[in-house]
Amino acid sequence: GNSVTQMEGPVTLSEEAFLTINCTYTATGYPSLFWYVQYPGEGLQLLLKATKADDKGSNKGFEATYRKETTSFHLEKGSVQVSDSAVYFCALPESNFGNEKLTFGTGTRLTIIP
Amino acid sequence: DAMVIQNPRYQVTQFGKPVTLSCSQTLNHNVMYWYQQKSSQAPKLLFHYYDKDFNNEADTPDNFQSRRPNTSFCFLDIRSPGLGDAAMYLCATNAGSSYNEQFFGPGTRLTVL
Numbered sequence: 659g660n661s662v663t664q665m666e667g668p669v670t671l672s673e674e675a676f677l678t679i680n681c682t683y684t685a686t687g688y689p690s691l692f693w694y695v696q697y698p699g700e701g702l703q704l705l706l707k708a709t710k711a712d713d714k715g716s717n718k719g720f721e722a723t724y725r726k727e728t729t730s731f732h733l734e735k736g737s738v739q740v741s742d743s744a745v746y747f748c749a750l751p752e753s754n755f756g757n758e759k760l761t762f763g764t765g766t767r768l769t770i771i772p
Numbered sequence: 773d774a775m776v777i778q779n780p781r782y783q784v785t786q787f788g789k790p791v792t793l794s795c796s797q798t799l800n801h802n803v804m805y806w807y808q809q810k811s812s813q814a815p816k817l818l819f820h821y822y823d824k825d826f827n828n829e830a831d832t833p834d835n836f837q838s839r840r841p842n843t844s845f846c847f848l849d850i851r852s853p854g855l856g857d858a859a860m861y862l863c864a865t866n867a868g869s870s871y872n873e874q875f876f877g878p879g880t881r882l883t884v885l
Contacts (some may be wrong), residue, residue: 668881692873701776701862701876703813747814758822758866760874762814 660685664763671738671770679733679766680696681722681748690716691731692749692760702747705733706708740770775799776877778863784883785853793848793880795863801875802868804846806838809860809879821846822868850882858884 665680681690687759694702701767706715708724708731715722733746748763775797786790795805803822809816819828821840835857839851850857863877 694876699879699881701778701877702864702874704873707873715817719839758868759805759817759820765812767812 659753660689660750660761662748662750662761665766666764667745667766667768668764669768671768673740673757673770675738675770676732676741677735677738677768678748678750679746681731681733681767683729683731683748683750685729685750688724688726691722691752693720693722693731693733694747694749694762696745696747696765698744705746709758723746738768740772743768743770774877775864776875777862778861778880780875780880781878782881782883783800783861784885786849786885788852788857791882793850793851793861793863795877797863797865798844798860799867799875801841801865802843803866804828804840805862805866805874806836806846806848806862808857809862810832815862819877822852840871848875850880853882853884855884858882 661684663682689736693705694708695705696702708715711726713724722733743766745767747765749760752759752761779794791859806818806819809815818832860879862879864874866874
């Protein structure tokens with residue numbers, strides 16, 4: 659089945675710093691790729707997604723590009739805010755054959771200090 | 773408006789006392805999932821329903837059961853909670869395709885005394 663490897667945390671940055679959280683995947687074909695965010699005490703929310711190679715997903719100032727050459731889907735933001743403090747999960751479908759289950763990365767806890 | 777609703781948000785039970793967590797959705801999605809999430813870990817899928825078809829994960833203990841009486845509702849029953857079952861329980865839905873996102877509820881935090 660498909661798998662994902664996500665940068666270990668925790669990550670602590672100052673406000674307005676540049677953020678990168680690395681995510682690489684192993685998959686047959688070109689499955690959809692997702693970034694989910696989990697704020698303290700809440701469920702997961704979809705942050706962004708890309709459904710095919712070279713697509714760029716973006717939302718709330720975050721971006722990630724589906725790169726088949728490097729099998730990566732790194733999450734980036736140019737200027738982080740305190741409100742971005744959360745846990746971020748990279749995810750993709752467990753398999754490519756109409757499978758509705760997701761495989762999640764281990765999660766990266768991000769803390770932004772003022 | 774909330775699309776995936778979980779009740780209660782916080783549940784306290786005693787060791788060995790059965791407990792039921794509930795989830796409802798307004799999205800009319802085919803698939804509903806139950807995940808267990810322990811502190812600082814990724815969500816772990818317990819089981820899911822595709823319409824009425826129940827799909828249990830191989831490593832889900834028998835202590836965990838589920839019911840889906842209709843499209844909108846799904847329940848998680850823990851027959852004899854142990855201390856190790858204290859966790860956040862997340863319900864999610866999906867329209868039925870790997871291209872689509874999963875929509876998560878806010879979770880129920882279960883404490884076992």
